[in-house]
Amino acid sequence: MSTRRKKAAGKSSKKSSRTNLREQDMEHIRDGMAVSSSVPRTAGLRERGSLENGEDDLEMSLLSEDDRRQAALGAPQDEEGNAPGPTKPMSAEDKRSMALLCVLYLIQGVPLGLALGSVPFLLKDHLSYSQLGTFSLSSYPYSLKLLWSPIVDAVFIPSVGRRKSWIVPMQMIVGTLMLYISLNVQRLLDDPADHVGELTFVWTALVFLSATQDIAVDGWALTLLSHDSLSYASTCQTIGLNTGYFASFTVFLAFNSEEFVNKWGLPHLTLSGYLKFWSVVCYLVTTWLLFFKKEDKEVATEADMSISGVYKTIWDICKLKHVQQLIFLHFFAKLGFAANEAATSLKMVEKGFKREDLAVAVLIDFPFQMIGGWYAAKWSRGNTPLKPWIIAYWPRLFFCLVATLTVFYFPEPPISGTFFVFLIFSTVFGSLASTVQFVGISAFHTRVSDPLIGGTYMTLLNTFTNLGGTWPKYFVLKGIDMLSVSSCRVDDLSVEAVECVSDHGKAHCADIGGQCVTETDGYYTLSALCMTFGVIFLIAYIIPTARRLQALPTHVWRIKL
Incomplete structure (x- = not known):
């Protein structure tokens, strides 16, 4: 029966025909093919014989005649197979839910800003790039949360709530761990070279707890809004995470600098005091959430399965051909920016750019990111949510090149006001491109994720986009030391036996009264390699694949539970 005949039929005949179609589909569809878990399949499936002609037509074989026509034209559909209608004004309930989501994402952004931003800057003067690479492993749990997300999705206390069962304890433990670190931070930072292992362990634990909270918050966003x-879920994530991240990175670094606070007459903020403050905030927000926010009970569905069942669901999702293409895209999409994001800020500080000046530059950038995130979310609400993500790729690569050239031509300090304005300009526009990409890809993930397994599905997609930005960082920081050539000079003579790349070599050079001179900086080599790969991969794979994926209707991303 065609789609037109189904529309013309009465309500009762529509229900009957869909039931019959569902029974017929089960006879003709092999295991592993995508079937909607929440809505009935549309009519017009190809015969079994034509499905066996090749996997390349998998997505199109799942669509009706009208579906295929709309997909070919690049017009996505809603879950019922219809073109999306006009958007409605946001309700007061949605606004309250957005405020709650912003606060929850803020709490996880605070430890991330410290682990990925401030702490590496505080350690830079005492550790080599290789040791910083070891510390960067603390960010990996945020990119590997898929490994335990099925547990978060499948295990919960009904009386507390499916998502609150995890959000409440995770935030309480995060607050407690931040309190512990605050009491021991001075001991760890006095001689960080001897405590690299312990520093990496405690911050890895903090990021792990925040990642677990994020799994539950991502799943809750799909039912709260x-x-x-739904597209504003990515806006909440942008506002919350960025606010927490910048508060722990730029704001903290500025107030932690004695020169900055003395210049402006502001109170000095220590890492210990900052951690204690956010520990109290975690306790207060979690207490309110536990006693004053009631989580709506989710309707019991087939998605309420065992942990092994959720892992099987993940595997079934990963077997979808278009999901595999998206995973491959995510895994390499951020490699073009890897050297810039891992080392550019550290290199500028090494060149003489003051940490507090860097903090001010990024602090000015903050409101632009918030505004950009909001408008990027509105842009991503249309039929092509990946369009802003693709478009923003070019300026982001361009500003990576600008950043590399800025490091190369960095003037001797103190820097002029004109150069500082230029740094602010490049920071704002580079970050804006990054924000547009983040919001665009998050909106796409929210749109295609099945609400019945929202926490798992969102985490699966977010895991690979996060991992794409995380896995290169360790190798970039290690590679800078490996590709760098630096020698020790004593009285204008080069001491061939002494290298000046490792901490041991630098210390030995200082002991004999020498000075390390860099002859080849591996940062520039890695930057060139990363950006070249980024351009090639964008043209050859990202653009055609992203356009094809966003043209698919929503229900082909769902599976039969």
């Missing part, structure tokens, strides 16, 4: 406002 109405269908029309």
Whole structure:
């Protein structure tokens, strides 16, 4: 029966025909093919014989005649197979839910800003790039949370709530761990070279707890917001995470600098005091959430399965051909920016750029990111949510090149006001491109994720986009030391036996009264390699693949539970 005949039929005949179609589909569809878990399949499936002609037509074989036509034209559909209608004004309930999501994402952004931002800057003067690479492993749990997300999705206390069962304890432990670190931070930072292992362990634990909270918050966002406002889930994540991240990175570094606070007459902020403050905030927000925020009970569905069942669901999702293409895209999409994101800021500080000046530059950038995130979310609400993500790729690569050249031509300090304005300009526009990409890809993930397994599905997709930005960082920081050539000079004579790349070599050079001179900086080599790969991969794979994926209707991303 065609789609037109189904529309013309009465309500009762529509229900009957869909039931019959569902039974017929089960006879003709092999295991592993995508079937909607929440809505009935549309009519017009190809015969079994034509499905066996090749996997390349998998997505199109799942669509009706009208579906294929709309997909070919690049017009995505809603879950019922219809073109999306006009958007409705946001309700007061959605606005309250957005405020809650912003606060929850803020709490996880604070430890991330410290682990990925401030702490590496505080350690830079005492550790080599290789040791910083070891510390960068602390960010990996945020990119590997898929490994335990099925447990978060499948195990919960009904009386507390499916998502609150995890959010409440995770935030309490995060607050407690931050309190512990605050009491021991001075001991760890006095001689960080001897405590690299312990520093990496405690911050890895903090990021792990925040990642677990994020799994539950991502899943809650899919049911907290109405269908029309789902694209704003990525806006909440942008606002919350960025606010927490910048508070722990730029704001903290500025107030932690004695020169900055003395210049402006502001109170000095220590890492210990900052951690204690956010520990108290975690306790207060979690207490309110536990006693004053009631989580709506989710309707019991087939998604309420065992942990092994959720892992099987993940595997079934990963077997979808278009999901595999998206995973491959995510795994390498950020490699073009890897050298810039891992080392550019550290290199500028090494060149003489003061940490507090860097903090001010990024602090000025903060409101632009918030505004950009909001408008990027509105842009991503249309039929092509990946369009802003693709477009923003070019300026982001361009500003990576600008950043590399800035490091190369960095003037002797103190820097002029004109150069500082230029740094602010490049920081704002580079970060804006990054924000647009983040919001665009998050909106796409929210749109295609099945709400029945929202925490798992969102985490699966977010895991690979996060991992794409995390896995290169360790190798970039290690590679800078490996590709760098630096020698020790004593009285204008080069001491061939002494290298000046490792901490041991630098210390030995200082002991004999020498000075390390860099002859080849591996940062520039790695930057060139990363950006070249980024351009090639963008043109050859990202653009055609992203356009094809966003043209698919929503229900082909769902599986039969």
